Structure formats: C-alpha cells, structure tokens
Amino acid sequence: MKLYNYFRSSTSFRVRIALAFKGLRYEYVPVHLRKSEQRAAPYLARNPEGLVPLLELDDGHALTQSVAIMEYLDETYPQPALLPADALGRARVRALAQIIACEIHPLDNLRVLRYLVHTLNVSEDQKMAWYRHWVRAGLEAYERHLAEQPAKFSHGDAPTIADCCLVPQVFNAQRFDCDMTGLDRVMRVFDACMELKPFQDAQPSACPDAE
C-alpha cells in the first residue's frame, strides 16, 4: 500500500494512526500541501478531489476520504478493531468521529483559511478567532459526550476511529494555541492515546516529510 499524504495534514494523520494500529506497512508518499502539489496534474490523476490522504492498494485501487479509508481498513484487517462490536457503540464512535470530521476540521483546513484571507480579506486575528471558535465548539460537544459515558479512551478501553480523529485535531488545536480550558476529558483521552506507539509513530514530527 501507498499512502499519499502530508505530515501536517490531520486527515492524513488519522489514517497513519489506523495503519499503525493495525500493524500495516505502507509506502509514505509525501504530497506537499503548501506547495499545492495536491492540485497539480499528476496527483489529480490519482485523486479527482485534489485532497490528501489517498490510500493506493497493491492492486491499484485508490481510496479517498480519511473516514472511509479507516472504515475500509477496519473491515479488511479486523484485528485489532477500531470500532466496537455492538451497533450502538459503533454509532456513538462514528458520531464522535464525525464531530471532528464534519464540525471542526472542514472549517479549519488550509484551503478554507486561505479563502478567508485571500478572498474575504479577513485579518490574521480574525482568522485565528475563526479557527479557535470552531475548535472550541466542536471539542466542547465532544467533551460533553465523554462526560455522559466516561472511559479511558473516547469509547471504552481501547482506541477507536474516534480517537484517530480526536488526536490529530488536538495536535492542531495546540499548534494554533487554542484554549483547552474545561476540556479535561478530551485531554485525558488524548494523553492516553499518546502513550501508545501507533499514535506516537503516526505523529507529524515522526513523518519523513516533517519540517
């Protein structure tokens, strides 16, 4: 397998965690987002979305969208599992993952921040306030879910795709100096994840294209 990705992309980071958690080997193919390599013809021919990550399987099939890739990996390499065994548990884990994947990250990714600055001419302060606003709104909702059903990880005693989404988001939040006050459960789950080798091995600073 080949993973087309970027060290700082949080959606790439999700998939790297899932691959490491499953013990799967892959070739790391860097796609430099700040140089817009994801919008250049060679990459667009592989992924018509012009986004990372892309997982290319050994038979040539290409998978896009990080959550769909993680679901595929969990179906194809079931152990260790990244989803609970019960339907209600899976629904909760998927909902937590979607809080990150649908309520926070889409608003704070690079192309959106660029649009704010270059097309809407917002100031640097306004951009950062936007970024932090959506991080807080999403993580506060996540925190309330954790309070309803406290556990070592986002759901139960083992990591799930929810944690694969949460950890990269917390990395980004810290990088952009977001206020984490009151997000104690989120941070305890984050710390529990970061004690595990798959999360350590997948982090941006461990990537070959890290700057």
Next chain:
Amino acid sequence: MKLYNYFRSSTSFRVRIALAFKGLRYEYVPVHLRKSEQRAAPYLARNPEGLVPLLELDDGHALTQSVAIMEYLDETYPQPALLPADALGRARVRALAQIIACEIHPLDNLRVLRYLVHTLNVSEDQKMAWYRHWVRAGLEAYERHLAEQPAKFSHGDAPTIADCCLVPQVFNAQRFDCDMTGLDRVMRVFDACMELKPFQDAQPSACPDAE
C-alpha cells in the same frame, strides 16, 4: 423512533431518506433552527452537540450525526441495503458521502453563514459567493468520481448513503442558485433518486414543519 429534525436541514433530510428507504416509521419532532431551538436547554439535554438531526430509539438511546445514524440504520435494518456488499464499494460510497458531509455542508450550514455575516461582517454577495464556491468545489469532485464509474445512482443500480447525502445537497444548491453547469452526471443521479418515493416523501416540502 423519534426523529428530531428540521424540514430544511439537509443533514435531517439525509436521515429522513434513509428511514423512508428502509420503510421505517418514526415520529417527526420539529426543531426550529431559525428560532435556535437546537441551542435551547430542552434540546441540549437530549443532544449535547446542539445540532439536528437526533434519532431517539424506542429504548431511549439517542443517536447523533447523520452519517453515523445512517450507518446504524443500515446495520440494524439491513434490507434494502444502503451500502454495497463489497468492501471496496463501501469505501467508495462512504468517500462520496464524505465529500458532501465533510467538504461541502460543514462550510455552508446556517451557523457558519451566521458567523460570516455577524462576526466577520461579510456582505450578502460575499456570503453567497462563499456558499457557491464550496458547493461547486465539492460537486465537481463528485462529478469526476461519477465519470470514473458511471451508473444510474452514485454507485451502481440502487441508492446508497452517498445518494442520501447528495440529494439534499443538490436541493440546497438549487435553493441558493448555484451554477450547476457541467454537473450533468450529478444531476442525472439526482433525477434518478427523485423518481423514487422515499426521496420524494423525505423532501423538505413534504415535511410537517415545512413553511
């Protein structure tokens, strides 16, 4: 089951389609988004995210996030299926669904448009340009995926959760006068879906709280 939702919410619309497609009966509980009922205490007690839709099961369990709810319905009521039988097909369908759920809708929902207007003071024209920009970017990517593997629906000869996401997004795009030029495959799939009763029955104008 009770579905807490709003006629014009496209994430609610997704779940209504899935419920209708499965032939499941449910109580329709309107939550008026423009009156901010989703942020009021009674609703927040049910859903700490303060978002619609919420599906309350007969045993009292509450499910949030539309894609997670559709996955749950497909696992719990497998026929007719909303996901393909093969892992690669499921990966493709989930990726298509995520193009809508992660790349378009989060940027164009009500609370984000409100932030643009009330906090960033963007003009009405700028707001509409923003809206249309993300619709076009996402649907163009969707169109390219459809071109790679043409079929009657988004994937194959039967509707999937990808169609449950696509149709509400096209409704919104049309409502906001988005340019649909060149999105011929998207529109053919949309038309094929709208010939089916579950899609018709779930549409905003068919809802009890329609205005």
